[in-house]
Structures are given as structure tokens and as C-alpha cells.
Amino acid sequence: TTWDQAAFAADLNGIRAYDDEKYLAARSHDYFWYSPILNEELKDLRGEFLVMPQTLDEVKHVASLVARHRVPLTLRGGGTGNYGQCVPLEGGVIMDLTRLDKVIEIKPGHVSVQAGARISRLDDAVRETGQELLMYPSTRQMATIGGFLAGGSGGIGSLRHGMLRDPGNVTHVKVVTVEPEPQIIELHGDEIQKVQHAYGTNGIVVEIGLALTEATDWVHTAALFDGYDKALEFATRAQGEGFDCYLLTAVERRFAPYYKKFGDLFPDDRDAIFAMVAPGEMARFQAEAERMGGRISFAMTKPEIRKTGLQPAYECGWNHTTLQALKVDKGWTYLQVAYPRPFDPQLVVRQMARYGDELFWHHEMARMDGEIQIFALPLVRYRGKEETYELIREFEEIDGCTIFDPHVVTIEDGGMKEIDDTQIAFKKLADPYGLMNPGKTRGWSADMARAD
Ligand code: FAD
Incomplete structure (x- = not known):
């Protein structure tokens, strides 16, 4: 590798990190092995360093370090994706977001939550207020809400409420940019499409607002x-x-x-x-x-x-x-x-x-x-x-x-068919050096990266 891992580690200021092979092997994979084609392609790939931030400030600090050290960054929630979405194709840092898991506020009809919260815990929390989520993947036990937004599409509940991307289901997201001085960008309404199903290639989703419905004892x-x-x-x-x-x-x-x-x-x-x-x-x-x-x-x-x-x-x-x-x-x-x-x-x-x-x-x-x-x-x-x-x-x-081809790693080959220009435009803003999950979108090429 071309980055200075020791210097990166020293700059972490105590943020939880791991570099032993056992952790790295486990956190470099998802459920891609459903596909023998992907299994062959991805099974030996590994990240080189794992960080587990506990707070928004720690996430921003990692984002800043990644940008300053120019190292590839792969985000990870529950790691239950099926297309190798959180397999680091070019090594680098894996950021596990499962500790960024606070339910921020539950109101009638709405919840704000940090992106690393497990969906089952989130659903349990909103149920205590007599409400429920509009939908969840069948992996609700393990999957995070951020991973669902960035890697999923819909699932249980979609019969009643449509797909995740349908208007009104997700109300807002907050995204941390990967720059030396990371910013927080808030997206509302249709703007959410910029990061939905973008495989963590264009910004770190840290907070999500979701519509809720009255609970039913199904x-x-x-x-x-x-x-x-x-x-x-x-x-x-x-x-x-x-x-x-x-x-x-x-x-x-x-x-x-x-x-x-x-x-x-x-x-x-x-x-x-x-x-x-x-x-x-x-x-x-x-x-x-x-x-x-x-x-x-x-x-x-x-x-x-x-x-x-x-x-x-x-x-x-x-x-x-x-x-x-x-x-x-x-x-x-x-x-x-x-x-x-x-x-x-x-x-x-x-x-x-x-x-x-x-x-x-x-x-x-x-x-x-x-x-x-x-x-x-x-x-x-x-x-x-x-x-x-x-x-x-x-x-x-x-x-x-x-x-929707589950035997490929890029967003476009997996069924989106076309390069999503708004997602790429947002990537220029949120990941100007092209460090996030490299290789997962055909819409980005090295010459688009900011040169400074
Ligand atoms: P991960 O696998 O950890 O990540 C998924 C993608 O999101 C990666 O590209 C990652 O880099 C990115 N990412 C993660 N967190 C963030 C963040 N905070 N900001 C930006 N990017 C981020 N999917 C469905 O849609 N519907 C289903 O019904 C469904 N059923 C499934 C059943 C099984 C048995 C399995 C194995 C998978 C299923 N999936 C389904 C796929 C997957 O489980 C879900 O999409 C799940 O929500 C992914 O969440 P995760 O936290 O595990 O994401």
C-alpha cells in the first residue's frame, strides 16, 4: 500500500481501531457469497485498517484523516449486503458505523436516528410509542438503517408503503463529506435520491429521518x-x-x-x-x-x-x-x-x-x-x-x-443500468478525492478527483 498506516493510527486520537487479520477478514465481507461469481472475485479482498467511531465528532475526525492521508474508505453497517457493497476493492480503511446508533427523536409520524442503529432496535424503540417503521429488510436483526438506505431498496412493508425511494418514506439525511475539513450536508425530499442506493460512494450518512405509521400487531x-x-x-x-x-x-x-x-x-x-x-x-x-x-x-x-x-x-x-x-x-x-x-x-x-x-x-x-x-x-x-x-x-x-443482477459489484451493472448523474455530481461535493468505496460506480473516473 502507499499510505502510512502508522501515521494514520497515530492521528486517530484514541478512536477505537483494529488492524489484526481476524477483525479485518470478518469486516471486509458481506453476503456476496450467494453468488459464486462474486465469491471468486471478492473472497480474498481485505481492508487494511478498521475504525469504529462512537460519535459524530469521531466520524468527522476519521473523514478528515482519510482525506488528508488520501486512503480508500469503505463504510460498513451490518455487513448484510448481497453484492459485495462493503468489500474494500482497493484496501484502505473500513469504517464500521454500528456504534453511531442513537435514536435521536421519536415524534408522532416521524423518527430521527443515527445511521448505524440496527433496524430491529430502531423498530423496537418506535413500537414503544405505538408506531412502527414503514418497511425493513428481512435482515432487520443485523442490518443498520444507514446500510439499508445506502445498499437496500425495500422489503417487508413495501407491499403497504412502497419502496424506500418512494416519496415521503425517508424525510431527511445528514451526510458528512470526506475532506480535510469535513462538512455536514443536509438533504431533504427528493434530494435524498443523491445518496439512496449509492453504496456509500458519496458521503457518510450519519443521520436519517423516517416516516412512521401507527403500529399493527401483525x-x-x-x-x-x-x-x-x-x-x-x-x-x-x-x-x-x-x-x-x-x-x-x-x-x-x-x-x-x-x-x-x-x-x-x-x-x-x-x-x-x-x-x-x-x-x-x-x-x-x-x-x-x-x-x-x-x-x-x-x-x-x-x-x-x-x-x-x-x-x-x-x-x-x-x-x-x-x-x-x-x-x-x-x-x-x-x-x-x-x-x-x-x-x-x-x-x-x-x-x-x-x-x-x-x-x-x-x-x-x-x-x-x-x-x-x-x-x-x-x-x-x-x-x-x-x-x-x-x-x-x-x-x-x-x-x-x-x-437486477446480483452477480456484479457496481451500482450500474446491478440494475440501475445507467450512471446516475445526480449521484456523481453529489460525489464531487461529498467525496472530492474519490476515496469512497472505489470501484463501485462506473460513473467516477480518477481524472474527476480534485487534484490539490
Ligand atoms: P451494509 O451491508 O453494511 O452496507 C451496505 C452498503 O451501504 C455498503 O455499500 C456500505 O458501504 C453502505 N453504507 C453502510 N452504512 C452507510 C452509511 N452510514 N452511509 C453511507 N453508506 C453506508 N435488502 C433489501 O433491500 N430488502 C430485503 O428484503 C433484503 N433481504 C435480505 C435478506 C438476506 C438474507 C440478506 C443476506 C440480505 C438482504 N438484503 C435485503 C440486503 C441487505 O441486508 C439490506 O439491504 C440491509 O439493509 C443492508 O444493511 P447493512 O447495515 O447490513 O448494510
Whole structure:
């Protein structure tokens, strides 16, 4: 490396730091190993120095040091991203933000929180005021709110409240710039797009304002159907009829062996809808499932779920489904598929026939730009890189689906497709030397960096 690590360490003024191999190895990785392609590319990469600031002042001090020493900086929250977002491609400093975790203020309809707070703790805190978060990833236990903003997109709750980027969901962010004299920039409203899903390439998010909604004691439930098409049909109808659900996930029967804890509650001769349903809607939900030939296999509050040792419904959907499968069978990888609107369950039936045992299916119901949007994160039997890209082409060309490629490290290749000019313009301001998470955006080249 070309930077003076000892001098950097000496300048830290007592900020917590680590440089032993064990810490560095653990904090240099995320869940990229879902992709054999990324695993090959990223598994040996390491940061060279880990810092864990406890306060905003310490974050600013690190930002200033990084700029003065001109060393690459990779931010890290819970490290649960799937695309190697917090893998340092060029070594340098890793800043773990999980100690910057204060809930600053909870008001009716709104919370301000430091970016390193774990989402589960944040949700617990707002629940004490009779409110809840609009959405969270299925990794809520580990993931931080800053990592969700910078690396995620939506998840549990998105059916009710849309994606993270939809207007009003995030109200403000405060960003620390990486300069010798770091500044704090506050973004509001649509300006938040400048840092949303920017993979920590354009400023250190230190504070986030989020809209809240009145808490609901969601019923965690599963409805079982004799046929995946029937399950999808039910899910589509449930949406059409406006059932109040926080989560609605269709999981086909071939996943049953990966959901062993559920035993007869998810047998391998039935396809499941895992859902979080408002208590007042449960009777209607059940009646509609039964009308379509299905049955409710369980319905429990979250404390009841915990008592039985089962997973909450939100750990039965989104990318947790992939995790359950990978725990049992390492031969899987996955894709992220967005379906054309309006959704046609028969398209899925055709896809299932086309791919047989090569792909296993589950579908996530969400809302995007105010409309119903169906995503799939199918398990894909890994056959090689070329085969993976052939599959992606088929989805796009035959089915008209959009693929968010989880086998690449840059923002643009991962599905944003185009370079986001406003994010790059903001990078010039927030990271003028181009030190943040180098290699993760195609929109930045070395000659754009400030030369002084
Ligand atoms: P990290 O992985 O630590 O960081 C993610 C990115 O954000 C990195 O580029 C990092 O540099 C940057 N970053 C972190 N903190 C900051 C900060 N303060 N300022 C600026 N940049 C920062 N994602 C979803 O959107 N929806 C899901 O439903 C979902 N389900 C998942 C299920 C599983 C099993 C797994 C493994 C992943 C899933 N993910 C999902 C991806 C991921 O868990 C989430 O996006 C999560 O919110 C990331 O938070 P984190 O704190 O772990 O971020």
C-alpha cells in the first residue's frame, strides 16, 4: 500500500481501531457469497485498517484523516449486503458505523436516528410509542438503517408503503463529506435520491429521518394451496381486494425441505403464502383462501411465533428464502427478477415448465410508484457464469422481465443500468478525492478527483 498506516493510527486520537487479520477478514465481507461469481472475485479482498467511531465528532475526525492521508474508505453497517457493497476493492480503511446508533427523536409520524442503529432496535424503540417503521429488510436483526438506505431498496412493508425511494418514506439525511475539513450536508425530499442506493460512494450518512405509521400487531400466517398457480392467484387477488398486509410472499412446495422447522405447517405437497396480516383482516383473509381451495396452516402473533421457535413470516420471504436454501444446499445461487405490470401468474407457470429442477420459485408482492409490483428471487442451480447470463437474457427477451443482477459489484451493472448523474455530481461535493468505496460506480473516473 502507499499510505502510512502508522501515521494514520497515530492521528486517530484514541478512536477505537483494529488492524489484526481476524477483525479485518470478518469486516471486509458481506453476503456476496450467494453468488459464486462474486465469491471468486471478492473472497480474498481485505481492508487494511478498521475504525469504529462512537460519535459524530469521531466520524468527522476519521473523514478528515482519510482525506488528508488520501486512503480508500469503505463504510460498513451490518455487513448484510448481497453484492459485495462493503468489500474494500482497493484496501484502505473500513469504517464500521454500528456504534453511531442513537435514536435521536421519536415524534408522532416521524423518527430521527443515527445511521448505524440496527433496524430491529430502531423498530423496537418506535413500537414503544405505538408506531412502527414503514418497511425493513428481512435482515432487520443485523442490518443498520444507514446500510439499508445506502445498499437496500425495500422489503417487508413495501407491499403497504412502497419502496424506500418512494416519496415521503425517508424525510431527511445528514451526510458528512470526506475532506480535510469535513462538512455536514443536509438533504431533504427528493434530494435524498443523491445518496439512496449509492453504496456509500458519496458521503457518510450519519443521520436519517423516517416516516412512521401507527403500529399493527401483525398476524404471522401461512395459507397453503394445491398448486403454485393457485397460491399466486390468491396473492394477486388479495392485493386487488386491498387486504391490509405488511408482507405477502408466495413460496413453492420444493422449498419445504429448507423450512424444516415448520414441519406439517408447510408440507412438501402444498405451496405456501407466508403473510403478515392485520388482525382485523384475518377472517376475510382466511375466507378468501378457503374459497380458493386453500387452508390456513397457522396464525400467530410475533411473541407466539418466538415461543414456538419458528421463524417470523418475514424470515420466510425476500432473500431470507435464499439463505434457508443455501444453508442446506450450497449448489444454489439466485437472481432478482421484476415482472412486467400487470402481473400474469401464467407467465410464472410457463417459466416453471421451462426450467424444471434448475430453478425453484418464490415471489414477493410489493408496491412501486404506487402500483403493484411483483418480484421473484428464484433459486438458480449454478452452472457457470455464461449459463447465468444466458438465463438472464432469456428472462429479458422471452418474458419481458427486468433483472437486477446480483452477480456484479457496481451500482450500474446491478440494475440501475445507467450512471446516475445526480449521484456523481453529489460525489464531487461529498467525496472530492474519490476515496469512497472505489470501484463501485462506473460513473467516477480518477481524472474527476480534485487534484490539490
Ligand atoms: P451494509 O451491508 O453494511 O452496507 C451496505 C452498503 O451501504 C455498503 O455499500 C456500505 O458501504 C453502505 N453504507 C453502510 N452504512 C452507510 C452509511 N452510514 N452511509 C453511507 N453508506 C453506508 N435488502 C433489501 O433491500 N430488502 C430485503 O428484503 C433484503 N433481504 C435480505 C435478506 C438476506 C438474507 C440478506 C443476506 C440480505 C438482504 N438484503 C435485503 C440486503 C441487505 O441486508 C439490506 O439491504 C440491509 O439493509 C443492508 O444493511 P447493512 O447495515 O447490513 O448494510
